[in-house]
Amino acid sequence: MESIDIVIWITVSKDLDLKKVQSQIAKRLNLELDPNEVIEERAKMLLKRLMMKKFLLILDDVWDHIDLDIVGVPQTDDQANRKILLTTRSLDVCRAMMTDEEIKLDVLKQEAAWNLFAQNAGDVVEVPSINPLARAVAKECGGLPLALKTVGKSMRNKRRIELWKHALHHLQHSDPHVKHIEDEVYRRLKLSYDSLPSKILQSCFLFCSLYPENYSIRTDELIQCWIADRLINEHQPLEDCFNDGIALIETLKDSCLLEQGDYAGTVKLHDVVRDVAIWISTKQGSEKPCASILFTNITKPPKQFSGFSELTVILLVGNPINKIHDNLFAGLRKLRVLNLSQSHIVTLPPSLSQLQELRALLLRDCCYLEKLPSLGALRKLLVMDLSGTRLRELPNGTSKLKKLQELHLSRTHHLETIEAGTISGLQSLELLDMSFSAYKWDTRCNVDYGKASFNEILTLDQLSIVKLRLDKVDSVTLDSAWLMKLREFNIQISPGSCDSNHLATQHDEKRAILRGVDLMGIKGLNGLLDTASALDLVICGGISALSELSISHRLSSLESVKSLSISKCDCITSLISGDNISGTVLPNLEHLSLNRLENLGAILGGMVPRKGCLKWLKTIEVVDCKKLRALISFALLQQVKNLEQIKVKKCSKMKYIIGGEVSAEMIPKLRVIELSDLPMLKTICSRLPAWPALEMIEVRNCPMLTKLPFATSNGVAATLKEIRGELQWLNRLIYSNDEIKSSLQQRFQPLKPLR
Template sequence: MKVSAVVFIDGLVSLTLQKPSEISQNKIYSMEVLASIVAEAVVAIGRPLFGSVYSMIKSTVKFRSYLDFLEKKKKSLMDLRENVKTEMESAEREGKVLSTQVIEWLNEVEKLLIEVNQFQEVKLSRHSVNSRKRYRISREVEGQLKRIEWLLKSGSSHIGVVAVNYSVPRAVEHIPGPSIQDETTASKTLAKTVTLLSDPEVRRIGIWGMGGIGKTTLVRNLNNKLNGTSMQPFGIVIWATVSKNLDIKKVQTQIAERLNLEARKGESIERLAGRIYQRLEIEENFLLILDDVWEKIDLDSLGIPLPEVHTGCKIMLTSRSRDVCRDMMTDEDVKVDVLNDEEGLQLFIRNAGKVVSLENIRPFAEAIARECCGLPLAIITMGTAMRGKTMVKLWKHALNELQRSVPCTGGVEDRLFKPLKWSYDSLEGKNIKPCFLYCSLFPEDFSIEIGELVRYWLAEGLIDEHENSEYSVNRGIALIENLKDSCLLEDGAREGTVKMHDVVRDVAIWIASSAEDGHKSLVRSGIGLNRISAIELSNSLKRVSFMNNKITRLPDCVIECAEASTLLLQGNLPLDRIPERFLQGFEALRVLNISGSRIQSLPLSLLQLGDLRALLLRDCFYLEELPPLEGLSRLQVLDLTATRIRELPRGSGGKGADML
């Protein structure tokens, strides 16, 4: 070794040693470094520089080795990141829930790698860097190396434990529904369907028939039959309700939840499809049941492996149209037939009760059952309506109503419409009919929150206000139970919710759209609308629903809806503005719901709605301010959940208003 330079700085001797082979290539560099150090040290004479100058010399002389070491450690961190990602993808395919700590670690890694890359590109791109800058850069490198070392250490502990404990989804989940065990025709259809499921050559099965004939009930019985069979062949059976207005993301979400895949806010349809596909690929055998299909569905868009590729995959769908089954390329189609007269009568008796055994009632019961044409929904609804009625005149009147002609029913078959309409006409109790029609404002297959529905009814005046608010709420719940007992409402998908059978909803919409008793409605909910046509709105309307669409803007004009008491606009995420003139024609509004939109403020015309009882602005994440609300003296409910509003303007709401 040869001493290439000796520097004396305030008693400090620094030797730079080099191999002879390195002298020529580093001579100029070493001289520049040392000259710079001497110059900087002379300026600092008289100060206690031993520690800081030594650090400067050390950092500057080792400048290149620091940079090389940084690149090496960066590569180690990138390799570890890829290993963790690989384990995460494997865990996701198995339906496991990823550890929050692992996700946070990955975010920190990505953030640091961006910083390091930018540092290397910007600060090291210059051809010459003087010693002062080398020293400063060396200190930055030291800081980045410490952070990389910490992430390498903490990341190593994540290998093998990227997922938290999770519950393996049950192979089959029981779905509540009426049994068809005593129905010969339906039982034969069920047996045929089970046989087709076990046929390896049959991968796609279509179940079709008119609305209300029992397709969903049949497939629910099939699902529950598999649930009760220890030798059932599927690793998992997945049920997803599709409905008339196809929403791919909604169907995907049902599938993902069944697979225990973690929901991710803002995730695209394509990304979720990829995760579903990866998860189902590892299932040796699975059955996907798509209920209530109205049009062809691209299985790829859902993330479902094609049965022709994944031989353990089977698809079953229900539809009113055989053409839809053909469009879905079903291998076998099963038609659900109506019940024969004896089966129809027995189903009617089970719902009407012992009163049918009375000698003077029995002939009318048999005739009414025949008028229902073997349609289970009609039979159950009529039987329930007649339960416990012993007066012959009531039975005779019911039969006469079923036998008379009815007007056009907007797509609902006459033989199904008549018994459902009669069941509606038979509802007894104050305001129970408008309460039932109110439920049709919500989209098809929508699970309605019972608490919210009762608030709507209270705001509309369909339930009398009472000094004791609990009494009024209980009255609303009693009305809901009455409608459920009449088979006009059923339990929703979640606890505390209710929904309408799609055929019952069709009938309710028809009744509400042609009503002449002050309860006329315009229902355009959940059908994918981009804008509202002012032509559809008029003074004859009592209730208007455009909820759960994709509306981007509202008419910027005065809409003549002076009688409308409810306007539902929630669930239109693209909507970012309420024009000033739009609300001016809705002067009688009692319920206004704009939840789940992008609005940032409300127009001053809102203050003209003196009868407003409920203003719902939940999940309006961009809403920052409200106009003074002292003019809304009757406001009872103001829902500002998940908005940016932190302080209410003075005089907000009427006396006793509930702020949510």
């Protein structure tokens, strides 16, 4: 930005007063405005003066949309050097004011936070006996400048250790006893809470404070709890409940009250924001009595929650509890959420059946849990999560849970028994997750062996999400109509043990995994192959090309498949064989992964197939295919004009990546090329085209690749940002001339050696 005439800094604050904003701007401009004049006339005077200036207008602490036209501020203009910057705790304000760029100001790093605290607390923090306590107090401020300054000033030059211990204790217990903390920190942050548009949102925010300091909360678990605690309407489809929950979470994040957690799919509260939430709850008196005992290393909970008859939520997540007293749940007749996930319990007492208002029973990753009492009395239960437990049988009375919407049994590696009629009794069930469970579904029709059969699942009219494994499908029909009705599915056909080694893709909403099956001989796959958006083939036999599936199973084209992964299928010699197909195959495929295919000689084999095959392919990744000499033949190049990424690794006979005469029109969207461990690779492509979209090339351990596909400096893509590789490889490169050498070396970024 070029020089400006004036910087105008205006503090707007919570109660927006447009005349006051106008007066502050006018004062900085040495312009006198008549306080009795209407706002429109004042705006004309401001506009006239500001149009003559190159200015930076800073609007600080904005809580609501400000119509700058009404105020009299001209539109921003790069040429005229008119800029506006605003600070706000609400992304909704940014959207309403149509900001061009949003920059999130993170909390201070540890060292910067300490320096700010020490600056305000004074030299006393360097006293050896006080320094460790002072650093602990500073850490409790969570890098928040406002808290660091306020607490630091309150402790300035205090030399008694007892005072520092006292301050630390109260900060650790969310008690704003420290002078000025309540007024200068908590009340200011409470403005964000007060600005939330509904009481429901405020309650959702306060609910998050039940989790421990700096704890990353799973969003799906949080939404389950909100539904169970009646913060989200339970009388609607599960998808709508989830969407409502995501909307609530995003609103809290936009208001800077909730932030991204440490892991994907999690959120958390900033430590000081959590303290404010606890302070608000304490001040207001809890409208929804809750208990939260988390990460306190308790091994023996109380024998009974006496005096807590109004309790609605108990969270005992992550505690090494190994035994629950028989009467612990007696009298808790209003309890709606019980979360004992990641505890060490082996069983739960019969008093569990007294929790007749219970809506969420969350026992995820209770890895010692072997048995549960009868659950038949929990008639209002909406969600039950038993994932990662050691249960050998589903609890008695499960079939009576007529309102149950979610049943999570993933990673139940010891589950052997589900009584016949249990699953078919759950007529409200919308989600059944049994991924990586040891339970063997009986797929024989019209035979009652005392165990729940797969046909029971087919009777669940409300079901929209299914994740499970079947040993075989020969005698059960996975028809397209049923599968199309599902919003999501993850179905693995595998005669052996289940396998969890499948990387997530962006098309996993309908995923089929075939492992260790004869693709030519197996029956009953038509519906699955017709509807799957992601298809994984692992150690499968019976076909030499995937195109044969469309013949053997009378499929049109595998047109639903957008992500395809094939690994360890030694019979595969090509992905598509043009000799045995008349139509298009995989017309909508976007992501292709080929791994450890011992006999793969080409992606396209035989005659050139009809146009439309692989038309939408965006990424191709090939690993450890030892017979593959070229990745993309000239015939294939005609098909894949939407290709964006190429990744090739550990293909010992690979000599070139792209074959034939290549022109820019054939690779208009290719952005990334990553090559690794290719000892025979000599060239990326034979001809040297322009690269209209290429951004990055990465080369690791490709000793024979001594030329890059650029003939002149003009041929180096204007879009090319970097070339990554080892330094010794860079030194071996041969260039057409010094000009191209300089152009490429300017973009070089050395790779770190692999350990």
